[in-house]
Amino acid sequence: MKAVCWHGSHDVRVDTVPDPKILNPGDAIIKITSTAICGSDLHLYDGYIPTMKSGDILGHEFMGEVVEVGPGVKKLKVGDRVVVPFTISCGNCFFCKRDLWSLCDNSNPNSGLVEKMYGHSPSGLFGYSHLLGGYAGGQAEYARVPFADVGPMKVADGLTDEQVLFLTDIFPTGYMAAENCDIEPGDTVAVWGCGPVGQFAIRSAFMLGAARVIAIDRVPERLQLAEKAGAEIINFEEVDAGVALKEMTGGRGPDRCIEAVGMESHGMDAMGVVDKVKQAVRLETGRPHALRQAIVACRKGGTVSIPGVYGGFVDKMPMGAVVNKALTLKSGQTHVHRYLRPLMERIQNGDIDPSFVITHRLNLEDASRGYEIFKHKKDNCIKVVLKP
Ligand code: NAD
Ligand code: ZN
Numbered sequence: 001m002k003a004v005c006w007h008g009s010h011d012v013r014v015d016t017v018p019d020p021k022i023l024n025p026g027d028a029i030i031k032i033t034s035t036a037i038c039g040s041d042l043h044l045y046d047g048y049i050p051t052m053k054s055g056d057i058l059g060h061e062f063m064g065e066v067v068e069v070g071p072g073v074k075k076l077k078v079g080d081r082v083v084v085p086f087t088i089s090c091g092n093c094f095f096c097k098r099d100l101w102s103l104c105d106n107s108n109p110n111s112g113l114v115e116k117m118y119g120h121s122p123s124g125l126f127g128y129s130h131l132l133g134g135y136a137g138g139q140a141e142y143a144r145v146p147f148a149d150v151g152p153m154k155v156a157d158g159l160t161d162e163q164v165l166f167l168t169d170i171f172p173t174g175y176m177a178a179e180n181c182d183i184e185p186g187d188t189v190a191v192w193g194c195g196p197v198g199q200f201a202i203r204s205a206f207m208l209g210a211a212r213v214i215a216i217d218r219v220p221e222r223l224q225l226a227e228k229a230g231a232e233i234i235n236f237e238e239v240d241a242g243v244a245l246k247e248m249t250g251g252r253g254p255d256r257c258i259e260a261v262g263m264e265s266h267g268m269d270a271m272g273v274v275d276k277v278k279q280a281v282r283l284e285t286g287r288p289h290a291l292r293q294a295i296v297a298c299r300k301g302g303t304v305s306i307p308g309v310y311g312g313f314v315d316k317m318p319m320g321a322v323v324n325k326a327l328t329l330k331s332g333q334t335h336v337h338r339y340l341r342p343l344m345e346r347i348q349n350g351d352i353d354p355s356f357v358i359t360h361r362l363n364l365e366d367a368s369r370g371y372e373i374f375k376h377k378k379d380n381c382i383k384v385v386l387k388p
Helices: 039-045 110-118 161-168 172-181 196-207 220-230 242-246 276-285 289-297 317-325 338-349 365-373
Strands: 002-006 014-015 028-037 059-068 079-084 140-146 189-191 212-217 232-235 255-257 304-306 328-331 358-363 384-388
Touching: 002 365, 014 365, 028 079, 028 161, 039 365, 059 140, 059 161, 079 161, 079 328, 161 172, 161 338, 172 196, 172 338, 189 242, 189 289, 196 212, 196 220, 196 255, 212 220, 212 242, 220 232, 232 242, 242 289, 255 289, 276 328, 289 304, 289 317, 317 384, 358 365, 365 384
Parallel strands: 189 212, 189 255, 212 232, 255 304, 304 328, 358 384
Antiparallel strands: 002 014, 028 059, 028 140, 028 384, 059 079
């Protein structure tokens, strides 16, 4: 089959690789009909995540048709059309039973290095390095899906791929980021980053009762899309976002802050060994550090919710601000399984049509160009969908 393979920093290629096979009784093989490139893939593309091997298949946002099931699979059958959460979960461990799916204890067999760094390991993820299970990803014609009775959810009749594809990651991620804010009536929510995750966080914040949302980015098309959802906007290249936020909130600061940027703004590598040269270059650009800015901007007693992905050590975190302003910090890889059903219902009810983020539809063969366009926000790119 054809698959999008990582070959080093800024080097992804479409290779011909062996078709996936059922390895465990609970596996299913999915013929992929739609798959997307995520901001998290850019961390791999930029070479920030260690333990990638040349030839690893990328992709964790995918859906398609079940073409084969292992003997232990009870709920899925050949021909079912499913969306697949990017987090892999057994459904049976201490964490899965507590609805903490992205912390599954049984899906990351190669977790040695992560455990050494962080004390414990999160769940395995599709297409996201050997630190996180070494699973082949879904930017391919087929994928093997472990724990097939636990993760994949059948798509309700009448919904298109484009309406449901983002249930695999970015819609639940934006939603959980907003939910983690514990929004109260009248709250102002500031969202750093108007990429796909930020866009869903903005809409979810309104769905969960925010009175105002203030969106921060520097890409005009992304800010415009935020404005369309009803957000007020700040272009951080034109004004100091910290100062603007204070002015816009009567000096108090936003009640809730969502950091939907991640490592991208800081140039840290995932091992915490800061690449001095790269970092110096970035500092010269004067680009703000989104997470620090969010912590400093947040009002006293407020919440900072961090869907943005980090690895290694985030240096110079203003913990003094966290303590002295009594902030609540919440984060995590998304517990996608928790949100599949309720968010599919929201799509069916017409609360939201997630396809609004798609700007580019490419053949799988054009994946390399897709990464290039998405990385550099060329051609007004917000989200790229690949069609195998
Ligand atoms: P993206 O790269 O398309 O979007 C990031 C946006 O942040 C860009 O529009 C960029 O211009 C903007 N930005 C950069 N520096 C900024 C700054 N200082 N202030 C404000 N905005 C700034 O990526 P995405 O797909 O939207 O993903 C965003 C983050 O969410 C990534 O770190 C990704 O890894 C993470 N993510 C996390 C999960 C999870 O489970 N927690 C899931 C998916 C994605
Ligand atoms: Zn993703």
